[in-house]
Amino acid sequence: MRQAGRSLPEYRRVREGVPMLESCARPDMVTEITMQPVRRYGVDAAIFYSDIVVPLKAIGVDVDVKPGVGPVLGAPIRSRADLDQLRPLEPDDVRFVDESVRALVDQLGETPLIGFAGAPFTLASYLVEGGPSKHHEVTKALMHSDPELWHDLLSRVAAISAAFLGVQVAAGASAVQLFDSWAGALSARDYARVVQPYSARVLDSVGTVPRIHFGVGTSEFLPLMAEAGADVVGVDWRLPLDEAAHRVPGKPVQGNLDPALLGADPAVVDAEVDRILAEGRGAPAHVFNLGHGVLPDTDPDVLARVVERVQAAGAPG
Numbered sequence: 064m065r066q067a068g069r070s071l072p073e074y075r076r077v078r079e080g081v082p083m084l085e086s087c088a089r090p091d092m093v094t095e096i097t098m099q100p101v102r103r104y105g106v107d108a109a110i111f112y113s114d115i116v117v118p119l120k121a122i123g124v125d126v127d128v129k130p131g132v133g134p135v136l137g138a139p140i141r142s143r144a145d146l147d148q149l150r151p152l153e154p155d156d157v158r159f160v161d162e163s164v165r166a167l168v169d170q171l172g173e174t175p176l177i178g179f180a181g182a183p184f185t186l187a188s189y190l191v192e193g194g195p196s197k198h199h200e201v202t203k204a205l206m207h208s209d210p211e212l213w214h215d216l217l218s219r220v221a222a223i224s225a226a227f228l229g230v231q232v233a234a235g236a237s238a239v240q241l242f243d244s245w246a247g248a249l250s251a252r253d254y255a256r257v258v259q260p261y262s263a264r265v266l267d268s269v270g271t272v273p274r275i276h277f278g279v280g281t282s283e284f285l286p287l288m289a290e291a292g293a294d295v296v297g298v299d300w301r302l303p304l305d306e307a308a309h310r311v312p313g314k315p316v317q318g319n320l321d322p323a324l325l326g327a328d329p330a331v332v333d334a335e336v337d338r339i340l341a342e343g344r345g346a347p348a349h350v351f352n353l354g355h356g357v358l359p360d361t362d363p364d365v366l367a368r369v370v371e372r373v374q375a376a377g378a379p380g
């Protein structure tokens with residue numbers, strides 16, 4: 064459950080007065096915040112507390128995560144000269160990630176830690192637009208008007224993503240998730256042509272642990288996301304999970320409770336959980352999750368109820 068922490072009072076307490084990206088660079092905070100949802104909910108896996116822009120910040124990109132907004136850049140990257148800002152990520156740039164993951168693997172014991180990175184398109188969109196974007200129009204214009212610059216940009220970003228995952232895996236992460244949160248803005252054709260190859264490069268670089276590949280609004284090209292090198296396909300809430308499983312034969316699926324429905328009556332939430340569990344039985348395996356991140360106003364008790372119901376359904380016997 065991404066950003067599960069945001070809805071927890073214990074998270075807000077730890078983060079008080081500390082900017083988001085600063086908290087990601089402090090192993091004491093990273094380990095505490097990663098453990099909070101595990102302690103409270105007893106979930107079956109932990110997701111590393113960090114952000115997709117952490118590796119960009121670590122190579123000197125002027126980026127900040129603004130509360131209620133998301134990542135914002137000091138200056139967007141739109142020309143060949145701008146590209147020079149994107150030097151490769153060296154493990155030494157993110158020693159705090161190595162240290163945090165090692166401490167977490169130790170504390171978590173049997174509970175797996177999921178590492179993650181932003182996919183090349185989603186990261187490139189932040190870099191080119193300079194912040195969150197509804198239409199991604201500057202990014203799409205660049206992609207179509209200057210294919211060479213686009214390819215160089217995605218190559219560099221793919222290498223950064225791969226290096227960021229590499230550090231987490233080397234430090235002991237049990238699985239990784241590649242987030243292409245904004246890929247749903249693309250046509251299937253553009254995705255296949257000028258985005259998928261770079262996501263595939265990142266996923267191919269992960270040698271030894273299972274890879275989850277997730278996008279929002281990507282129902283139309285789930286098979287392409289699977290082919291990029293996913294061991295598990297993450298599904299948002301738009302597509303029934305049995306239909307998703309049908310589109311990616313042979314692949315385990317992850318998802319897909321609509322995070323907004325956590326605010327509905329408990330009986331509604333229970334029924335949604337049951338429906339999704341039933342739909343997931345059509346896949347070779349199902350990792351229960353939300354269809355996107357937890358919304359900040361979510362009642363932690365509702366999440367606890369969901370976890371309990373899923374675990375009761377999954378328990379042997």
Ligand code: CP3
Nearest residue numbers: 065066067068111112113114115130131132133242244356
């Ligand atoms: O729950 C966790 O702590 C998991 C770690 C995690 C965060 N971001 C921490 C975070 C993960 C896996 C992410 C990934 C991430 N970050 C994505 C991809 C996944 C997705 O949700 O699609 C994206 C697109 C980002 C960029 C980003 N960072 C956004 C859009 C936001 C939300 C801005 C807002 O306030 O609405 C962030 C901030 C962020 N990242 C928070 C957390 C816990 C909230 C920080 C806060 O306000 O306290």
